[in-house]
Amino acid sequence: AQSVTQPDIHITVSEGASLELRCNYSYGATPYLFWYVQSPGQGLQLLLKYFSGDTLVQGIKGFEAEFKRSQSSFNLRKPSVHWSDAAEYFCAVAGERGYQKVTFGTGTKLQVIP
C-alpha cells in the first residue's frame, strides 16, 4: 500500500529565510507525487506535481520540489519565504489505482515570523 510521511508537524522560519519541508513516500513503482497548500479557512491548492522526467519540479508561488528515488523523498523548497506562505502543506502520493486514490500526509504547518 502507498503511504506518505511528513516528519515535521510544525516549522517556524523567519521571513526571507529559506525553507525545506520534508516528505517521504512508500510505493513499489514510480509514484505520482504532489504538494498541496492549505491557507487558513481554505481548501487545498496544488503547488506542484511530479509524474516523470526531470526530477526537479517547479511550482507556483516560487516553490520547487526534488524527487529522489534513492531516498524515497520529495522535499519542498523555497529560497526566500514570505509572510503569506504561512499555511499548512500536504505531500501526497498516487499511483496504486486507476481511479486516482491519492494518499495524503498528515501535513506540516508553517509559521513565518517577521
Place this chain on the structure above:
Amino acid sequence: DVKVTQSSRYLVKRTGEKVFLECVQDMDHENMFWYRQDPGLGLRLIYFSYDVKMKEKGDIPEGYSVSREKKERFSLILESASTNQTSMYLCASSPPSRVNQETQYFGPGTRLLVL
C-alpha cells in the same frame, strides 16, 4: 478556473440527525471525492465516484454514504450523526485518469460540529 463549491462552510447538528453535505463542480469532471480532515491525521478518503451513480469506498467509509445522481453533484450523507464525525469535510474533483494522475481541485470545506 475550476470551481468546487460546498453547500455550507459551517454546520452544527445534533447526535442522531441525518446530515447532507453537498458538493458541486463546474468543470464536467468525471471523478469526485469526499475527504475528512482532522488535526494530526491529514486527509482521509471517505468515498469517491468516477461516474454518475458509481461510487467506491475509500479508507474510512463507515457511518457515511454518498449519492451521485448528476455528474456535477456529489453528496455525502451521515445517516445518523455521531460526535466522532465532528470534523472538516473536503470535497474534490478531477478529470479522468489516463496515463497520468490528474490534479484534484478542492472546495473550501465544511466544518461540521455534532453535539
